[in-house]
Amino acid sequence: MTDVTPLRSVLYMPSSNERALEKAKSIACDGLILDLEDAVAPDAKPAARDQAAAAASSGEYGRRTVTIRVNGIGTEWHDDDIVAAAQAGPAGVVVPKVNSAEEVRTLVAALEKAGAPDHTRLWAMVETPEAIFNVREIAAASDRLAVLVMGTNDLVKELYAEHVPGRAPLLTSLSLSLLAARAAGVQILDGVYNDVKDAEGFLAECAQGRQMGFDGKTLIHPGQVAPANEQFAPSPEAVEDARGLIQAWEDGQGSGVVTYKNKMVENLHVESARRTLSIHEAVQALES
Secondary structure, eight states: OOOOOOOSEEEEEETTOHHHHHHGGGSOOSEEEEESSTTSOGGGHHHHHHHHHHHHTSOOSTTOEEEEEOOOTTSTTHHHHHHHHHHHOOSEEEESOOOOHHHHHHHHHHHHHTTOOTTOEEEEEEOSHHHHHHHHHHHTSOTTEEEEEEOHHHHHHHHTOOOOTTOGGGHHHHHHHHHHHHHHTOEEEEOOOSOTTOHHHHHHHHHHHHHHTOSEEEESSGGGHHHHHHHTSOOHHHHHHHHHHHHHHHHHTTSSOEEETTEEEOHHHHHHHHHHHHHHHHHHHHHO
16 A cells, blocks of 8 residues: 555644644644745744754654744745755745746755655645646656645635635635646645634635545644545544445455445445555554
């Protein structure tokens, strides 16, 4: 089975807040984005950079996938952020507003020049109309790019759209980005849900993201972690069905038509079932 890194719940944490960085060690999220961008005031950015680098290199976050979000290309902090993040060696360096394949290649070159270890991958945020038009090329621009991250708040702003249940204004952008990620073989994370007190709305958006095919969701509050973990993990019923389908396929090979629960089974169904089990086993390992 293919190795899978669970990214059901990826939580933004402000790197300027030492208490938040400490608390993150005990939050049951799959991944962390130690933020140097939106969550950090301009005068706090240099200190936040040092704190994020120290946290990412500390080894104190267990099996969580730890990343650092740097400030955007062209800002006064970007170059120093890239160097510090590369040298800290997190699992990923998250870059906002990546708009082209050329920017991906420039970012990868900068990370490598700064000495980023092989395991430090690029996570590109897709959050502008230009990025949507270029997303297929962005996703395939470098083997070092591992994850696309949807910046849905910025997309809504750039489109002059509105945040509405069902996210109709964003469906084209979300779908195109998903297609690009799957074509390139990289993971993709859904955007954040802003109303941390609206549990019902958050669950509905998680379910939508899962149904569309996202690997997980970026989060802005620890209270969103447990629901996201549940929503983006295979359900017990899905795991049972995957095992039963694979068993039926293996038992029926060579006998012509194979069925499971009165439905015809083809190789594509078996591949999907095996992926379900891979995700389930990876989640079990993470939570053990």
